[in-house]
Amino acid sequence: MKKTLPVIFGIIILLLFIYVKWSGSEPALTGEQPAFTPQFVAPATNFPLNVELKVALVVGEKDAGAVAAYEQILAEEGFPYEVVPADTLSNFTPGKLAEQYVALIIPEETGRNITPSLAALCSAYVQQAGGKIFLGTDTGTVDQRGMARERGLLSNLAGLQYHIPGPEEKMRKGNIFVPGNSPLRKYFDPGLFERDMLKIFDYPAVKTPFLPISGVTADILAYTGPQFVPENGFVMQKKYPGGGVVLYVNGAPGLLKIRENVDFVLRGLLKYFLLDLVGLPRLVASPGGTAGLVLSMHVCSGAYFRDLDRILALKLLAGEIPFSIFVTAGPDNDRPGDKRGVDVLNARKGRPYIEALGQYGNIGAHGGWIHNYWAYHFGELSDQQKEDFINLNYQALEKVTGERVSVYAAPGGAHDPVVNDFLAALGTKAAAIPLAFNSPPTHAWFNGRPEKRFWLFGYTGLTYGTAFENMLAGGKKPAEIEQDMVQLIDSMIPRREIRQIYFHPVSIARHPGMWRNIQGHVLKHVGEGNLTVRTMNDFTDFLNRHERVHFSVRETGKGYFISAWSPVSLKEMTFALPLGKSNRVRVPAGTRIKEMNGWAYVTINKDANRMAFLVPVVKKKVD
Known part of the structure; x- marks a missing residue:
């Protein structure tokens, strides 16, 4: 044998x-x-x-x-x-x-x-x-x-x-x-x-x-x-x-x-x-042609006050990058009258936290006034109740921040097409809804047609969780999450897409080492010019400009000729041009160029509505 x-x-x-x-x-x-x-x-x-x-x-x-x-x-x-x-x-x-x-x-x-x-x-x-x-x-x-x-x-x-x-x-x-x-x-x-x-x-x-x-x-x-x-x-x-x-x-x-x-x-x-x-x-489809990242924190209830105290005391949110912070603004959480909410209008409860967090980025609405009640009883709410809760949330945040609220995140992912109408009526530019996971911003589909009135920012996560909290709840150790998130962030860089990663105060407050290492890796890529971190609101403004650009690219005997026009501005718009292994480009006026893996990324620097220019392609010098 x-x-x-x-x-x-x-x-x-x-x-x-x-x-x-x-x-x-x-x-x-x-x-x-x-x-x-x-x-x-x-x-x-x-x-x-x-x-x-x-x-x-x-x-x-x-x-x-x-x-x-x-x-x-x-x-x-x-x-x-x-x-x-x-x-x-x-x-x-x-x-x-x-x-x-x-x-x-x-x-x-x-x-x-x-x-x-x-x-x-x-x-x-x-x-x-x-x-x-x-x-x-x-x-x-x-x-x-x-x-x-x-x-x-x-x-x-x-x-x-x-x-x-x-x-x-x-x-x-x-x-x-x-x-x-x-x-x-x-x-x-x-x-x-x-x-x-x-x-x-x-x-x-x-x-x-x-x-x-x-x-x-x-x-x-x-x-x-x-x-x-x-x-x-x-x-x-x-x-x-x-x-x-x-x-x-x-x-x-x-x-x-x-x-x-x-x-x-x-x-x-x-x-x-x-x-x-x-x-x-x-x-x-990203500013300057780099990868883009939205870092979102969801503040759902007053249960996070101690975690927010720790976050602010330890300065866990880096001042070098802006965050998108979504807040459920009402005084209640599990049911009306329980007084367990963030209560942003209360100077002794939520208001000081919102004022402090506003220094780290943009404040958005986390849905409908009563987080868990909205999330777990959504199917029982009438359309009028949904609209009222959303309006209350927007109005309270705008009163505290003095700024218009233009981005939204669905509490517990509870959402339906009716809510889209309420969001659009309030001038919402973008929403985080549990659809189109691990994708760049897009327009979600409801009832057989795309919702074009605002952008959908899907959540980018791992097979065992989208927020750090459910990763930890699933038994993953902080070191495992850190390692996998670093790998995930690294994979975003060459794809040059905008993505969203989100978390709640509890996970970073109680695991500051994990968070500091993940955030430090983000800052490393930002410092190297490979990653742009902005708020959801800011990225949405770019995407709205991007989809209105009209352009053409022609290859000539001397290089690529680009013609572009925008009713707003061409600034930060980036053209990716294939060069092959043996070619390089010369930098036209009003642009900056980065070459990588046979691609040239040509970014318009100036605030112009119309540009037409040649990107000369020449052979690389052989030493």
């Missing part, structure tokens, strides 16, 4: 090697892998000269809901795009299509009825013209009579066979797994993974519907589990000679966003496609 063990072991290794080669991918890692250092490196590009660089968001005859989710993220992330009806693409040859659009994005639900001639154009666009396509799960699966095809028209191009399930088959749903060695991994927070599975704290694991597939020759970047086999592929990538590539997504990331407010799946996939594969220039 001992003599046969090496032979058996060798056979197993050989079979595994054959399987990996056949599947076109690496075996999934199980969370035990060595630390993976993410690299955000600009790809080699071959853009057409003197043409506005943009992608086409391809839509069908009937505008499906998923399209709006794709368009929303493209706009929020500052990617140049154009909405293009699928039937108009037939006006192009493959070469002309590649000159007009550096990539095509075909969302789920929008390309089901594409014609064989359009499918042939897409194939030639990739294989002959070096085009790149983000391919939705069910593209080309239904013919012009509305009948299901035996396989999708772009199956071969995607490197697999896919089809809509027949009457005898059921649409399956699966959890999403992203192996540690996948290039997708860096676009998701490390705090979202239970081993390799995407998971939000206190919610079921993220699930997506997926189509039956077979014959996979593409590389598998993510899968739907529970086993890593080609038939469970979720994201697959097929590269072609000449630079063409197809990223096939066997799922419904757009529907995840509009139905469940799970934002990070679609956002991560689009950013991987457009940054890693296309190298598309963009207008970075």
